[in-house]
Amino acid sequence: MKPEQLSSLSRVVDPRYPSNLLAIAGAATAALVVVAASLAGFDVDGGPLAAAVGVFLAWAIARELDPDYTASAAIAMPLSFVFLLVLGPASLLVSTGVLLGTRMAAGTVGTALRPLDIGGIIVVSGLLGTNMVGAVGVAAMIVGILVGEPRRARGIGIAVAAAAAFTVVGIVSDMERSWAAPDTTDWIIAAVTIISMLVAIPAPSPTSSTDRDSGILLRWRVTVARAVAGLAVVAGLVIVGGSGAAALAATVTAALAGTAIRQLASGLNRANDRGAESRQTVRW
Numbered sequence: 699m700k701p702e703q704l705s706s707l708s709r710v711v712d713p714r715y716p717s718n719l720l721a722i723a724g725a726a727t728a729a730l731v732v733v734a735a736s737l738a739g740f741d742v743d744g745g746p747l748a749a750a751v752g753v754f755l756a757w758a759i760a761r762e763l764d765p766d767y768t769a770s771a772a773i774a775m776p777l778s779f780v781f782l783l784v785l786g787p788a789s790l791l792v793s794t795g796v797l798l799g800t801r802m803a804a805g806t807v808g809t810a811l812r813p814l815d816i817g818g819i820i821v822v823s824g825l826l827g828t829n830m831v832g833a834v835g836v837a838a839m840i841v842g843i844l845v846g847e848p849r850r851a852r853g854i855g856i857a858v859a860a861a862a863a864f865t866v867v868g869i870v871s872d873m874e875r876s877w878a879a880p881d882t883t884d885w886i887i888a889a890v891t892i893i894s895m896l897v898a899i900p901a902p903s904p905t906s907s908t909d910r911d912s913g914i915l916l917r918w919r920v921t922v923a924r925a926v927a928g929l930a931v932v933a934g935l936v937i938v939g940g941s942g943a944a945a946l947a948a949t950v951t952a953a954l955a956g957t958a959i960r961q962l963a964s965g966l967n968r969a970n971d972r973g974a975e976s977r978q979t980v981r982w
Contacts, residue, residue, distance in 0.1 A: 706809040707801060707818070709758075709909060717768035721757040724775040725750040731779070744787030752948045753778045755793045759953035762800040763898070763924050765906045765915055767960055774956030781948040785883065793949035795822055795835020796930045802842025804923035805915060808908025810848055816856055819843070823860040827867030829874050831938045831945050834930045836864045841926050845919060877939045884940035887947045888932060894951070894958035895928030902961070927954050 711718045729746035736742065742749065756778035757771040764770035782788070798819065801807060811819075819839055826832025840857045847853030867873075880888070901924055904915035927950050934942025943951075 704812065705814045705818070706807050706812050706910075707798060707815045709801075709807065717761070717771060720768075720772060721754055721775070724757060725754040728753040728775075728779050728782075742783065744782070748787040748790065749779065749782055751790050752782055752788050752793070755788070755790065755797060755949040756952040756956070759793070759797050759800060759927065759950060760956045762797065762804050762806055763920070763927060763953055764901075764957045764960060765804065765806050765920065766902075766904050767964075769963075770953070770957040770960040772956070773959050774952045777955055778948045778952035781887075781952055785887070785944040785947050788948040788950075789831065789945035790949075791822070791825060792831055792835040792934075792945055795826055795832070796838045796927060796946065796950050798822070799835070799838025799840075799842035799926050799930075800923040802839070802846035803919060803926050805846055805919045806906075806908060808910040808912035811843070811846075811856065816859075819856065820859050820863045824863040824867045827864040827873060828871045829938075830868075830876075831934050831942050832864065832868075833937060834934045834942070834946070836860055837933065838926050838930050841922070845922055877937075878941045880935060880940035880943060884935065884943040887943045887951055888935050890955055891928055891931040891943075891951045894954040895924060897958040898924045898954060898961055899928075924954070924957065 711721060713719045713722055729750040732742045732746040732749045736746075744752075753775050756774040760771035760774040761768070778788075802811075823836045823839065826835045839860055843853050843857045843860070847856065899921055901917055901920040903917045904920055907914055931943060931946045931950050931954075934945055936942070938945075
């Protein structure tokens, strides 16, 4: 049985596609660099596995935020590694929640949630209940569910179940509720996130179809996905302070910044092309 028959949220990373191969190579390179740094006497927080997964998540989130262009994901990967070196590794679990939320909001997969997806969302929501910053990941998934689920009552039911799992685990585990004052670096990450979100919103009209060929992606849904990503970082900063910004810098902020840079570069190229055409018209 193929993975897509079990899950609507799964996306196979087929190395035959250049972008997917780049993601695999980028994650492996990040891990190797961390290993080499460790052998040279430089410790990188989180180790090689956290670096590899974080870089991959930055790539994956950028693919949801800018589905027409692989360049955004390519830019996000080195940015992710830079943020890792400056701030330490991102929270991989919270970042996974944001990834799932943006995937559902953007509708890139193209089919309704299956039972395995619903169970997975509830499990992830429960795992996020051990720390207050986990609320960011749960909120991102809830927005994605409400936007993407075609049957409103079913979507509300799944969202309530996810929120309940987070709350119950939070109560049982005596959820950590500490708040750390943001430092200058945290504020810079927040500023980069907000500026990137404003540059990237609204999204241009997509031309790509969904994974399951159920139609062309909708502009407003990709725009919502970008807003979810940006607001997740801001919410993390508000809820738990500086550690909230750091928890998503190497994944979500990197993905948003990559999207914004790609979009700005495309806009400049179009402006240059129009200028060249105008000068040629004048000469003729």
